[in-house]
Amino acid sequence: MNGLDGIKRVFTISAVCALLSGLLAPMVVVADVMEISAEFVPDPSNPGFNSFKNTTPPSGFCAIQPYFCNLRKIFSIQSNITAESKDPILANHALRQGPMFQIPAQWRDLEVFHEDGIESAIVQFRVVSIGGNYLLSPSVRELIGRPEVTFSKAHGLLWGGTETNYTSGQWYYAPRPCTAAINVNYYESTWGSFYWNVPEGQTCGKTAAFDISSFAYSKLDFMYELVTPSPLKMKAGIYTGRVRYGVGPMMDLDLGDVMVPSDSELVFNFTLKVDHIFKVEIPPGGNTVVLLPQGGWQSWLNQGRKPTRLFRDQTFNIWTSTPFKMSLECEHYAANSTCALQDDKNNQVPVDVSVSLPSGLSDAERQSVSRRRLRVDGVGTENFEPALYVDRKPGTLHFEVSKGAVEAMLARDSRHYSGDITVIWDSEV
Incomplete structure (x- = not known):
């Protein structure tokens, strides 16, 4: 190939490219x-x-x-x-x-x-x-x-x-x-x-x-x-x-x-x-929950009747137009993804926490929510959905120490168990 052939080929390619550019103009x-x-x-x-x-x-x-x-x-x-x-x-x-x-x-x-x-x-x-x-x-x-x-x-x-x-x-x-x-x-x-x-x-x-x-x-x-x-x-x-x-x-x-x-x-x-509204309100004093037996402690003190469980229901008000999920965080963790109460000797008893939601809210299967157990891992409460805008409707948190745990508490000398339990309502589903 001599130099002239190379120049010819260059110009030929340029001409073809120019033609194609014209044909492909948008x-x-x-x-x-x-x-x-x-x-x-x-x-x-x-x-x-x-x-x-x-x-x-x-x-x-x-x-x-x-x-x-x-x-x-x-x-x-x-x-x-x-x-x-x-x-x-x-x-x-x-x-x-x-x-x-x-x-x-x-x-x-x-x-x-x-x-x-x-x-x-x-x-x-x-x-x-x-x-x-x-x-x-x-x-x-x-x-x-x-x-x-x-x-x-x-x-x-x-x-x-x-x-x-x-x-x-x-x-x-x-x-x-x-x-x-x-x-x-x-x-x-x-x-x-x-x-x-x-x-x-x-x-x-x-x-x-x-x-x-x-x-x-x-x-x-x-x-x-x-x-x-x-x-x-x-x-x-x-x-x-x-x-x-x-x-x-x-x-x-x-x-x-x-x-x-x-x-x-x-x-x-x-x-x-x-623009969604999502708000939860705990009534004044509701952040402190005292668990008691049915009818208080008088039945045991006066009649020697041991309590079968300790419990407390705490109401809350909710406003929501968006799905949300719920879970727990604990000061003291117990087995089965739940929280515990602890005495001053580090003895623990598990406490079950569940939630009941007002009408207008259901789970992902459209089932009403009554005493649905709350867990640390959030399993079972991953998605609660509103069927309409829920405007300041009451729900309930249920706290309970079961019979077996109560018997363990009474068998010990300790009379005071406590612990912080954080209930999480999360609209980032």
Whole structure:
């Protein structure tokens, strides 16, 4: 190989790389990104309400029709997506050569991730309606050649209405299989409003009865439904996720073949905020527990009747909207993952600790919690779940020294046993 051959090969490779670079240049995707937010904060005045509240600022349809949206539990958001016709719309055109819509009305599952990068949850989302204003050029009266009629009638005639029933052409009457989303409509010289419900997998469009030189949509509104997971099963914090839809012919949002959208992608960003309440309150004096036999010590002192057990029930109040677990820590540890009481001669007796939880709280198998034993290792009490926001409900801690341990205590000279037992309620499940 001489030097000239080497130079030729270098230039040849460079030319090929340049060609490939041109062929692989990425297509520019212009996306309209919209933010949807919801939050859960426990409400003591309504503990049975355990759902997210949509905190997305209303825009578009629901900003002017809040009663309707609240009734149907739907929300709307106004996008920045516009569209213009690339060619005139001709009278009696085919479906795809005029105004038509197919929208992403099927439910879609999307995963939202906790800020810790580990926890996640599933949100369901779908678009149910589309609306906004369509724009005409020239004016509607010029298009139909009827300067004397009202704007309302002119728009009806433009879209196939008759002299005696011009309202049938108005966009208030959505073409089947679509239906009107609201009971009002607005018309002016060069524009008209519409709000259509579009069924899943269906397409609907209007047919012009006259040629239209220029046709466009202003910012499109989207009405959507949102199904959020149970916040009671979610860790406190911020969850985020997104769903993407393609915009254009034969895409998720299909406006037909003649309309050119301003954006090629529609993106919904989701932010879910979970604020939990978790609080445990021991009544004053409840941190000191004195274990006694049934009826106190008088039966033994006066009648010589030995006690069969020593016990004490201690109430507590709990507020929680989140799962939690329970366990023990001990000053003196005994066998079987429990705590002990000890006298001044280092003699020990085990003390059993159990818990009863109020209604609305259950274990992972949906079983109520009554005298569930607490252990140092936490086995058996790893997950207690609220079925609703529990607002200052009473529970009980049960402390007990069993019969065999009491007999051992009475056989000794010591009369005083003590020890610190720490009961742990932990919301970091």
